[in-house]
Amino acid sequence: MNASLTDVFEAPHRATIEAFRRFVTEELEPLWYECGERTAEHVPQDIKRHVRRRSSELGFYGGEFAAHLGGRDLPLTAVAALRHAAGSSGCPLALFTLPGPEGPTPLLAHGTEEQQQRYLAPLVRAEKTRSLGLTEPGAGSDTFRLATRARRVGGDWVLNGHKIYLSNLDVVDILLVFASTTERGGPDGSAVFIVETDNSGLVVKQSFRAMYGEPLYEVLLDDVRLPCDAVLGGPEQAHLAVGHGMLTLPRGRVLTSADCNGLAEYALRLGIEHARTRRAFGRAIGTFQHVQEHLVASSTELQASKLLTLACTHQFDQQGEMLPESAAKAKITATGTLSRTVDRALQTLGGRAYMQGHPLEFLYRYARMMPIVGGTTEIQKVIAAHALGLGSSPAPAPASGPGDAESTSQLLQEATG
Numbered sequence: 001m002n003a004s005l006t007d008v009f010e011a012p013h014r015a016t017i018e019a020f021r022r023f024v025t026e027e028l029e030p031l032w033y034e035c036g037e038r039t040a041e042h043v044p045q046d047i048k049r050h051v052r053r054r055s056s057e058l059g060f061y062g063g064e065f066a067a068h069l070g071g072r073d074l075p076l077t078a079v080a081a082l083r084h085a086a087g088s089s090g091c092p093l094a095l096f097t098l099p100g101p102e103g104p105t106p107l108l109a110h111g112t113e114e115q116q117q118r119y120l121a122p123l124v125r126a127e128k129t130r131s132l133g134l135t136e137p138g139a140g141s142d143t144f145r146l147a148t149r150a151r152r153v154g155g156d157w158v159l160n161g162h163k164i165y166l167s168n169l170d171v172v173d174i175l176l177v178f179a180s181t182t183e184r185g186g187p188d189g190s191a192v193f194i195v196e197t198d199n200s201g202l203v204v205k206q207s208f209r210a211m212y213g214e215p216l217y218e219v220l221l222d223d224v225r226l227p228c229d230a231v232l233g234g235p236e237q238a239h240l241a242v243g244h245g246m247l248t249l250p251r252g253r254v255l256t257s258a259d260c261n262g263l264a265e266y267a268l269r270l271g272i273e274h275a276r277t278r279r280a281f282g283r284a285i286g287t288f289q290h291v292q293e294h295l296v297a298s299s300t301e302l303q304a305s306k307l308l309t310l311a312c313t314h315q316f317d318q319q320g321e322m323l324p325e326s327a328a329k330a331k332i333t334a335t336g337t338l339s340r341t342v343d344r345a346l347q348t349l350g351g352r353a354y355m356q357g358h359p360l361e362f363l364y365r366y367a368r369m370m371p372i373v374g375g376t377t378e379i380q381k382v383i384a385a386h387a388l389g390l391g392s393s394p395a396p397a398p399a400s401g402p403g404d405a406e407s408t409s410q411l412l413q414e415a416t417g
Ligand SMILES: Cc1cc2nc3c(=O)[nH]c(=O)nc-3n(C[C@H](O)[C@H](O)[C@H](O)COP(=O)(O)OP(=O)(O)OC[C@H]3O[C@@H](n4cnc5c(N)ncnc54)[C@H](O)[C@@H]3O)c2cc1C
Pocket: 101, 131, 132, 133, 134, 135, 136, 139, 140, 141, 142, 164, 165, 166, 167, 210, 216, 369, 372, 373, 374, 375, 376, 377, 378, 379, 382, 393, 394, 395, 412, 415, 416
């Protein structure tokens, strides 16, 4: 009998998963020790770049993209299993082995052939990085209230607007900007623009430090002038790019779920190891039922979450699509499981895990972003409720297209890659 229920899904990808684990243990763990006394939130950019490039050479980073773009056409289940393995390894450098908000995005696969070769292929090969400019001070979950506007001026586009919470902006080569191209906005009246970050119209207004340590940026787009072919999909197809991109977004949501499940497995392992060895009142603390409750509850939730995530990816691999509400439920489940598992593990370790620099202290802060990015938990619930025939779209944008609630939250997936 299989040791684990998830083997049903993972077995066909065992060799890829094992090769990835060897990469982490044989190359990344020694590199991490060479880095000296660092915490996960202070990994230098050159080390992150090296990890991405090496992972790309080995076919992991960007492995899900097509071979002509430098990928390996990996099935989604294999990608989810790799993301899980990265999180569960506990090696901080493993967090950079697979594309994050700086990496290749399926959104760019809706670009013209030339855009794909010029922008997507170097992202897949980890030679370039990108950020995404979707969120605005007045448009978060309610994305299609975009105030950023793109206008045709002569043969060019000129963008004006205001974006906030952009990841990695200080180190990336391109920024994908969502802007409305018409007064009414909405999915059909918006487009995605590829902006090189040395464009003089891009002005950093301020930066924030996210709870997990990385900076996020607020930028003004002040007459950002772009050639007409800087619009994703090209001038003729520009109005379709946002809609096409949205169709791919449940896929991103389940990959976030896989990240969460992997990190939860690591946190659980720390809790179990400690419960077996730490003694109090003459016994290992793991013999106390209150401590067992923390670990058994986490283990149960994690198994359910992992199965749900992999069932979604398996369905996608078999049928080429997955139900948006399934992906939403996977994200609700995985992000909640991660938060609760880290919290319980921290409680199991007591004071030592509350100290700055402890892996669980970092994870506690890192995990907190997951129910916000990629479409908040509440927005995932809106999608799930909608599928049950309950509830209506949240405050639709004026005269926008169908399915605002779902469209909005799907787009948000892109905000974090
Ligand atoms: C670490 C991090 C990195 C990020 N990186 C990027 C990036 O690279 N690029 C980018 O563009 N953005 C980025 N973001 C922004 C992120 O996508 C937004 O924070 C997110 O979409 C939520 O928007 P908001 O913060 O404006 O919250 P709001 O939309 O204002 O929501 C506030 C609260 O109201 C709830 N709410 C809103 N609408 C509904 C509804 N209809 N029903 C029920 N509840 C609702 C929300 O769930 C939330 O709890 C990042 C954010 C973080 C935290």
